[in-house]
Amino acid sequence: MGEMKTSIPLHIQASTATARGARYSGDLPVARLRRVAEALTNDQGSVHVDLRVRKAPDGTSRLSGHIEGDIELQCQRCLRDYRQHLAVDLDLRLVSSEAEEARLMRECEPYLVTEDRLPLHEIIEDEILLALPLAPRCESPRCGGGTG
Numbered sequence: 251m252g253e254m255k256t257s258i259p260l261h262i263q264a265s266t267a268t269a270r271g272a273r274y275s276g277d278l279p280v281a282r283l284r285r286v287a288e289a290l291t292n293d294q295g296s297v298h299v300d301l302r303v304r305k306a307p308d309g310t311s312r313l314s315g316h317i318e319g320d321i322e323l324q325c326q327r328c329l330r331d332y333r334q335h336l337a338v339d340l341d342l343r344l345v346s347s348e349a350e351e352a353r354l355m356r357e358c359e360p361y362l363v364t365e366d367r368l369p370l371h372e373i374i375e376d377e378i379l380l381a382l383p384l385a386p387r388c389e390s391p392r393c394g395g396g397t398g
């Protein structure tokens with residue numbers, strides 16, 4: 251294995267990462283994101299991930315960042331595979347109890363940390379799955395034979 255593409259750990263220790271203001275940046279092949287790969291017609295492509303774990307000025311712990319890349323989807327109209335650009339911004343408030351999670355649900359996006367673990371790949375998968383179009387449509391002029 252080379253030195254690139256391995257800079258996003260599977261999971262990290264929340265407290266240490268927050269205290270250090272840790273930053274994780276790198277490329278993740280879609281094939282490594284199992285649940286995303288299963289949701290797509292193929293596992294080609296990769297996403298660039300840039301995440302930061304930090305203590306915000308207001309004292310809260312946050313996991314924030316950006317996920318971006320080209321993935322391959324199957325157009326539901328013409329059934330061709332096509333390339334779709336995906337860009338997701340995330341800003342999760344790290345909380346340690348369900349009560350806190352419930353209380354914050356309306357004002358931000360809370361993430362309940364259990365056993366001081368942040369499963370980065372799992373979180374990335376969740377964010378991508380939420381961002382996938384429900385009915386993928388390619389932009390090809392040939393798509394659908396002009397009907398539509």
Ligand SMILES: [Zn+2]
Pocket residue numbers: 325326327328329330387388389390393394
């Ligand atoms: Zn199409």
